[in-house]
Amino acid sequence: MHFVAAIDAVGGGLRPVLGLHETVCSGAADGYGRMAGKPALTLLHLGPGLSNGLANLHNARRASTPLVNLVGDMATWHQAADPLLSSDISALAHTVSRHVHTCAPGQDLGAAMAAAVSATAAPAGASGSRVATLIVPHDLSWERAKQPANGSSLPASVLLNQAAAAAGVSSAAPLSPAAQQFVRDAAAALQACPRGKAALYIGGRAALSEGDALLSCGRIAAATGAALLCENAFARVDRGAGLPNLQRLPYFPQEAAAALSQYELLLLMDVRRPVANFGYEGAPSQLVALPDEAVWEFDSWGVDLPAALRLLAELVGGAAITPNVNCKGAFCAPSRPQLPAGRLTAATMCQTVAALQPPGAIIVDESLTSGSSYWALSRGCPQFSHLTLTGGAIGAGIPLSVGAAVACPDRVVINLQADGSGMYSVQGLWTQAREGLKVITIVCANRTYAILKVELARERITPSNGKAAKALTEIGSPAIDWVALAQGMGVPASRATTCEELAAAMSAALARPGPSLIEAVL
């Protein structure tokens, strides 16, 4: 409560956004961080509040999103009593964070917050996490503390909030001689590789149009004939006409391993080595079978990635390449699918979205099985940002949309939202209404956990159509009325059962200020 009351004291430096469940807060912070490139701050109430936020913090960890959690704890002198709300907050925090700190009496809370913010800017840890968690016992928040600058005294809660408000984007260090040598060696390997046998595997900051890392990747591919691949579950890839033409790795390990097996040289651009999402009988664990010397990792040294990729492009003779139309296939030509007509299916839903999405859209894609055709259909759309589910913890889409819209008020967010996953964080619609966020949620209402049915079939599990399997994979009885849910939380909504209805609803939603929801009945 002290930190809440102190938010006003930092004078506009922090914008409080309320979520009706902590999974909305942590997912929104993830969406904000992916788009803004600087951390959002969550304020969570003890262990249960952090617990509720963990699933989307898991996604943020896998997305390498900079994010800071401020978690209140019991007063230091009350912890031994083990009151009802006590639990092991530090243990919970460690499962998602690369930095966990519990403040002690007498500690400078402003400095502790500054350290947490700094930790989000350092190179990601082994799991990719840039999440930092600061645990502050209750009594520390009501103490007064000295300001380092002038020695005057302020409430500790205000100092902490000031430090959080000061968070910004840190600038990268220049390329060291060792890093430059690494790039020269990679360039030599790339040029020595037979044409068509090298691939750039792109993620993280290499997939963003900010700076020119993504552009450099396209230039490298255009100059060398290397393939351009990207993760299947990516945090954010900037896409569309004039941007590099990426091939998304397939979801299932056998297909993904087959796609990667064509290459003899792999350059990993700010991304972990690809591994299978699950282990299946007879399927691989690691998706790359190459020896270590054929895999170059451009993510481990924490320096200026755009500069490194610019240097690599220059060394392979691609520095001057302009991303004009179909430049050796490395860049996407402008193109849009036609507006489809008639029956609404998963494919025609994707086609409608790709036909109508406005320039600069942010596509938050938790469409899972329903959205499989969207990637190819949207290739030539006006430039947009594409965000997906990075950690497999479903329920990211609605909260990610909240955060992306807060970070980018001048862009339209379109959330392609699977219905089963959407119900995990449906409360986030209320925050969209409250904040007047420009988010269009398109619910892919197939009324089933379709991905589970695919898994049952792939694992040849019988009885895959048994009573229990049906009861635990189908959500159509009763059918969820998404229009009622959205309206119940203040979001204008409609239902579409044909392509024409979806197109009309999208056009109306684009024309209206604030959020909208469209239930696309598939």
Added chain:
Amino acid sequence: MHFVAAIDAVGGGLRPVLGLHETVCSGAADGYGRMAGKPALTLLHLGPGLSNGLANLHNARRASTPLVNLVGDMATWHQAADPLLSSDISALAHTVSRHVHTCAPGQDLGAAMAAAVSATAAPAGASGSRVATLIVPHDLSWERAKQPANGSSLPASVLLNQAAAAAGVSSAAPLSPAAQQFVRDAAAALQACPRGKAALYIGGRAALSEGDALLSCGRIAAATGAALLCENAFARVDRGAGLPNLQRLPYFPQEAAAALSQYELLLLMDVRRPVANFGYEGAPSQLVALPDEAVWEFDSWGVDLPAALRLLAELVGGAAITPNVNCKGAFCAPSRPQLPAGRLTAATMCQTVAALQPPGAIIVDESLTSGSSYWALSRGCPQFSHLTLTGGAIGAGIPLSVGAAVACPDRVVINLQADGSGMYSVQGLWTQAREGLKVITIVCANRTYAILKVELARERITPSNGKAAKALTEIGSPAIDWVALAQGMGVPASRATTCEELAAAMSAALARPGPSLIEAVL
């Protein structure tokens, strides 16, 4: 998926109930365990699935509810690859569980599940937890395993489910000589204590009408003049006409400590020593200031509690007492408040419920500030079970109602549900509709996190009415339309703005099969 498919193989021994978020599953398991006295089983998907269930598992831990979680993990040979959905499941599980076991290749999964079930029946640990968590790597579920009985081979997933289906209520061991001596010593202390200076503080199994532990508590009080207190945040207290007349401990520590300070001798009946929910400046941590020899703990030896209390009642001369009307104030006389009329307030809402609740009702009470008058108003109602929020992790009410209704299909569940807390697990309404559960949810729609405003005021935090404090404690803009939300998930719903409307809606809901929701606008 293997365990889902194998549920059918155990032939009706397990009833699969789907939740649209794991907090529904874990809260429902808590409600089931509180009413059935035997564990429900949750099936959770890796670390994120467990994370989503943690808040209500925290409540279950504080309620000492027997409960088993089955959590799938990555295949053993795939864990080193750290796939997207991997996280430290064991660390997460330890924060709520008293028993955590990760199965290893070759292990008998049936025996591992039987051990987990057994762990829920043993005396609760220091934190009160009877939660057991079994972690099963993916590859173990598709192995076949020998049946101990006849050596034939079955899928491990079936064996595990069979062990879970066999879970029952364990019978307690008879009183040992040491336990009998403890009871004799307690009886002597009670009889030596000045009249009115002793109190029984009741919780856990001592508060249940099953067996006669609760009845014995009333007899002990009637015979000795001891006061009858119960926890503020209790798992389940059986109440109503003819049952002991309990005084509920106040919520705030100053008031609770004052209530307890009247007594020189305290008998703790299956309950932890009372402590403050939070530490406040100048307020106590421990609520009981008595020396250890004046506090008798009847919960630490894991034997037959009803037998111990029966013996105690006999030793103090209360064995023959019949709980007739107002027997020295120790038992409740039948009485019902009048149906109120006119404006709906928190108090008249509670009065209406107490006036209309049917015999045998299960009151799931997450009403927080709105329900403060319900305790006294319902004292003389026909016997009912009263369940509250035990761990402070809000969002328990709707899921608890699901589990209580599954456990007791012949009883009516009435959920007094604060609106802010209700939004934490609103998805549970869908499960109520799907399973046709007899649950009447009464939403206390005051459109604010009222408890936070109380806390702000008590801590004299300024500006308590600042912009941020308002933004983060009020949920009325936009107003949540609970009728739309309920109907959107298949639950018939209506809105009440007067006492008459609430009474009419309750009568209609009682007459209708399946669930209903009433938004009581306060």
